[in-house]
Amino acid sequence: MLMALLNADPFAGTLALLALVWLAAKVGGEIALRVKLPAVTGELAAGLALAALHHRFPGVPDLITSPAAEILANLGVIILMFAVGLESTVPQMLKVGLPSLRVAVVGVVVPMAAGLGGSWALLPSGTPFAVHLFIGACLCATSIGISAQVLREQGAGASPEGRIIVGAAVMDDVLGLLVLVGVSGVAVALAGGGGLPWASLAKTLTLALAFLAVALTLGRRTTPFFFRFASRFRSEQLLLPVALAFAFLLAWLGNLAGLAPIVGAYAAGLILEPAHVQFLEAREEHELEALVHPLVVTFAPIFFVLMGAKVDVTALLEPRTLLLAALLALLGILGKFVAGYAAGGNLRSAVIGWGMVPRGEVGLIFVATGSHLLINGAPLLNGHVQASIIGALLLTTIAGPVGLGWVLRRR
Amino acid sequence: MLMALLNADPFAGTLALLALVWLAAKVGGEIALRVKLPAVTGELAAGLALAALHHRFPGVPDLITSPAAEILANLGVIILMFAVGLESTVPQMLKVGLPSLRVAVVGVVVPMAAGLGGSWALLPSGTPFAVHLFIGACLCATSIGISAQVLREQGAGASPEGRIIVGAAVMDDVLGLLVLVGVSGVAVALAGGGGLPWASLAKTLTLALAFLAVALTLGRRTTPFFFRFASRFRSEQLLLPVALAFAFLLAWLGNLAGLAPIVGAYAAGLILEPAHVQFLEAREEHELEALVHPLVVTFAPIFFVLMGAKVDVTALLEPRTLLLAALLALLGILGKFVAGYAAGGNLRSAVIGWGMVPRGEVGLIFVATGSHLLINGAPLLNGHVQASIIGALLLTTIAGPVGLGWVLRRR
Numbered sequence: 001m002l003m004a005l006l007n008a009d010p011f012a013g014t015l016a017l018l019a020l021v022w023l024a025a026k027v028g029g030e031i032a033l034r035v036k037l038p039a040v041t042g043e044l045a046a047g048l049a050l051a052a053l054h055h056r057f058p059g060v061p062d063l064i065t066s067p068a069a070e071i072l073a074n075l076g077v078i079i080l081m082f083a084v085g086l087e088s089t090v091p092q093m094l095k096v097g098l099p100s101l102r103v104a105v106v107g108v109v110v111p112m113a114a115g116l117g118g119s120w121a122l123l124p125s126g127t128p129f130a131v132h133l134f135i136g137a138c139l140c141a142t143s144i145g146i147s148a149q150v151l152r153e154q155g156a157g158a159s160p161e162g163r164i165i166v167g168a169a170v171m172d173d174v175l176g177l178l179v180l181v182g183v184s185g186v187a188v189a190l191a192g193g194g195g196l197p198w199a200s201l202a203k204t205l206t207l208a209l210a211f212l213a214v215a216l217t218l219g220r221r222t223t224p225f226f227f228r229f230a231s232r233f234r235s236e237q238l239l240l241p242v243a244l245a246f247a248f249l250l251a252w253l254g255n256l257a258g259l260a261p262i263v264g265a266y267a268a269g270l271i272l273e274p275a276h277v278q279f280l281e282a283r284e285e286h287e288l289e290a291l292v293h294p295l296v297v298t299f300a301p302i303f304f305v306l307m308g309a310k311v312d313v314t315a316l317l318e319p320r321t322l323l324l325a326a327l328l329a330l331l332g333i334l335g336k337f338v339a340g341y342a343a344g345g346n347l348r349s350a351v352i353g354w355g356m357v358p359r360g361e362v363g364l365i366f367v368a369t370g371s372h373l374l375i376n377g378a379p380l381l382n383g384h385v386q387a388s389i390i391g392a393l394l395l396t397t398i399a400g401p402v403g404l405g406w407v408l409r410r411r
Numbered sequence: 412m413l414m415a416l417l418n419a420d421p422f423a424g425t426l427a428l429l430a431l432v433w434l435a436a437k438v439g440g441e442i443a444l445r446v447k448l449p450a451v452t453g454e455l456a457a458g459l460a461l462a463a464l465h466h467r468f469p470g471v472p473d474l475i476t477s478p479a480a481e482i483l484a485n486l487g488v489i490i491l492m493f494a495v496g497l498e499s500t501v502p503q504m505l506k507v508g509l510p511s512l513r514v515a516v517v518g519v520v521v522p523m524a525a526g527l528g529g530s531w532a533l534l535p536s537g538t539p540f541a542v543h544l545f546i547g548a549c550l551c552a553t554s555i556g557i558s559a560q561v562l563r564e565q566g567a568g569a570s571p572e573g574r575i576i577v578g579a580a581v582m583d584d585v586l587g588l589l590v591l592v593g594v595s596g597v598a599v600a601l602a603g604g605g606g607l608p609w610a611s612l613a614k615t616l617t618l619a620l621a622f623l624a625v626a627l628t629l630g631r632r633t634t635p636f637f638f639r640f641a642s643r644f645r646s647e648q649l650l651l652p653v654a655l656a657f658a659f660l661l662a663w664l665g666n667l668a669g670l671a672p673i674v675g676a677y678a679a680g681l682i683l684e685p686a687h688v689q690f691l692e693a694r695e696e697h698e699l700e701a702l703v704h705p706l707v708v709t710f711a712p713i714f715f716v717l718m719g720a721k722v723d724v725t726a727l728l729e730p731r732t733l734l735l736a737a738l739l740a741l742l743g744i745l746g747k748f749v750a751g752y753a754a755g756g757n758l759r760s761a762v763i764g765w766g767m768v769p770r771g772e773v774g775l776i777f778v779a780t781g782s783h784l785l786i787n788g789a790p791l792l793n794g795h796v797q798a799s800i801i802g803a804l805l806l807t808t809i810a811g812p813v814g815l816g817w818v819l820r821r822r
Contacts, residue, residue: 011482011485011489011672012662012663012666012667012672013663014482014485015489015659015660015662015663015666015672016659016660016663018655018656018659019655019656019657019659019660019663020656022652022653022655022656023653023656025652026641026644026646026649026652026653029646030644030645030646033645033646034645039646067478067482068482071422071425071478071479071482071483072482072486074422074425075483078422078426153647230437233437233441234441234444234445235437235440235441235444235450236564237708238437240705240708240709241433241436241437241708241709241712242433242434242437244429244430244433244709245429245430245431245433245434246430248426248427248429248430249426249427249430251423251426252423252424252426252427252430255423255426256423261422261423261426291705291708292705293705294651294702294703294704294705294706295705295706295709297648297651297652297702298651298652298655298706301652
């Protein structure tokens with residue numbers, strides 16, 4: 001008993017798990033690079049492999065149930081999006097505002113219509129219309145974390161195409177929110193015979209847009225005062241924790257307004273400009289981006305490995321599930337590809353299209369919402385449909401970085 | 412329901428909590444600096460203040476029950492000890508091996524004897540001898556995290572005194588393990604009439620010493636091969652995750668051998684020498700220490716704020732608890748102060764003595780062990796004694812950095 005107590009620092013197991021994740025991510029990334037794929041696809045595959053290993057050999061620690069892996073993965077994607085935001089400024093983003101908006105709108109409407117049609121063609125004829133609608137909705141969101149990493153890897157994060165992708169993804173988040181609230185409202189209204197919840201829908205959208213507008217205008221004007229106040233402190237090593245606190249507070253506030261935390265973190269990075277922090281940077285002899293970089297390098301791989309580990313491969317192998325998943329994925333990819341051409345101008349549409357392809361965790365939130373919606377006592381999305389959508393999201397999540405890496409290298 | 416689901420990203424609350432911790436740590440650190448105390452005392456006080464605020468206003472998030480704060484705090488102290496280890500090399504540590512050993516042995520024997528005597532004088536005469544013995548044992552361990560931070564703040568981390576403090580603290584961890592196993596064995600033996608568990612005692616000590624010996628000799632010789640292999644990878648951003656994986660694996664292995672994870676992380680830092688990683692450092696244009704630094708800056712404050720928050724002030728305010736706590740703290744401080752003089756040579760004994768004063772979490776493990784040991788059906792340490800020891804540990808934890816900061820500034 002006593003020896004067990006002495007040895008039982010529960011955190012030691014977490015340390016071993018994290019070491020395993022980093023080593024697996026680096027080996028996976030290396031293999032991906034050697035076969036000319038983005039390193040992040042190797043990190044996703046490393047997660048798949050670790051989960052499969054745990055399944056076969058229970059001695060291998062379980063990533064999916066580790067609270068530490070979950071927390072550090074969440075931290076990783078938040079810090080990644082903050083770092084992506086730091087690479088651009090608000091005026092630079094406004095320049096790509098219109099093309100981004102076109103990409104976002106087309107990228108929501110086309111995949112949604114295609115998914116609705118595909119679902120209508122493949123599912124049995126008695127299926128309620130709300131199910132088709134929901135399946136379409138699941139294909140419209142964009143998960144930006146993976147594309148952001150590929151763009152960074154290829155040094156294209158600050159290119160016009162890169163900015164349009166990130167800008168459109170942020171707008172997608174707002175549009176996706178609207179679609180989710182709308183589609184859920186329609187599903188409930190169709191089942192219960194009530195009217196559509198226009199008021200709640202309008203309120204949600206207004207709140208999200210108001211947050212972004214206030215953050216990018218008023219927030220941008222008050223940030224310099226915040227950092228000027230901090231620069232009066234005598235403490236050393238102030239810049240990084242204060243900048244992170246700023247980003248995390250914006251992520252939290254954005255979430256209160258209904259946005260995903262990564263959108264708030266990205267907005268914080270956009271708002272923060274070198275001029276705001278130059279005094280602290282000079283005193284600490286480090287630039288903020290250089291200080292954030294090691295955090296991205298450390299924690300972003302945990303996010304990608306965990307994302308790969310969460311893929312339930314065996315649930316996908318039923319033929320009809322696989323068929324619906326493949327069709328939905330194809331429609332989802334084509335829909336976003338069309339959206340890439342909506343950017344217009346002298347831009348590389350294929351880069352934008354592929355950058356919008358990954359769905360990842362945003363689509364999963366849609367699936368979770370649909371499976372919790374009870375229509376006449378039964379969940380709106382049954383197990384087969386859920387597995388198919390998750391499979392489609394997975395296929396887009398793997399196809400996205402592969403395609404994006406491919407078109408980026410072809411220039 | 413739907414809005415709640417959309418807004419309910421459970422990680423958003425964690426982000427707000429972390430932002431609060433960083434801002435509180437920096438404000439607390441700044442106040443401490445202005446009254447000429449080490450910044451880390453201000454971070455401890457910030458934790459106390461946040462806990463008190465939560466107690467009064469439940470709207471303020473609760474640090475103590477947050478799994479994310481706990482995980483990131485543990486990560487922070489592990490990375491801090493790795494960074495402290497990186498500042499020195501094995502040959503440099505061997506040079507201070509003998510004085511460190513003297514400081515460690517005297518720093519275990521004297522506080523233990525003093526604590527035993529103090530307990531014997533103050534507690535009722537019917538108290539079992541095993542209780543006095545255990546109270547003495549609780550005073551012998553050293554918690555190095557706080558002193559390591561103060562030494563870093565004052566740029567004395569690589570001074571002979573700094574190395575002796577850290578070296579002695581590592582030896583303390585091994586000695587403390589021996590004392591804990593021994594005292595627990597004696598307590599059980601005295602109660603049950605059995606013999607002393609010499610075999611288990613010898614096995615535990617051998618295992619811990621063997622780990623350190625193997626890590627510092629064989630480990631140091633194989634590390635270059637490990638990093639030379641990693642340097643054949645084409646992936647970028649390899650150095651930091653691979654070095655962290657190395658440190659975390661050693662922390663885990665050390666824990667399997669019965670040592671605290673921070674000891675393994677420190678040993679990993681000692682083993683890693685610039686020559687081992689120079690190829691990766693050259694390719695990534697960053698030194699490993701510069702890459703680890705932002706991680707220390709980000710996560711170590713979470714450890715110190717959480718440590719402050721965990722102090723239960725109200726439980727300490729009973730007079731007889733306070734009296735015993737104050738006496739034990741005084742004996743604990745004096746005992747470690749005497750140990751500082753055992754270093755001998757041309758060294759600043761007061762710096763070493765104060766550096767050994769903080770007890771922190773190591774002492775808490777002793778208290779937890781003592782309160783779980785049942786002697787004739789009752790816990791060995793009752794509530795009053797437990798609260799007193801925790802109070803004494805707390806007082807040494809606050810007095811340590813204050814005293815160390817004071818003597819370091821006087822040179």
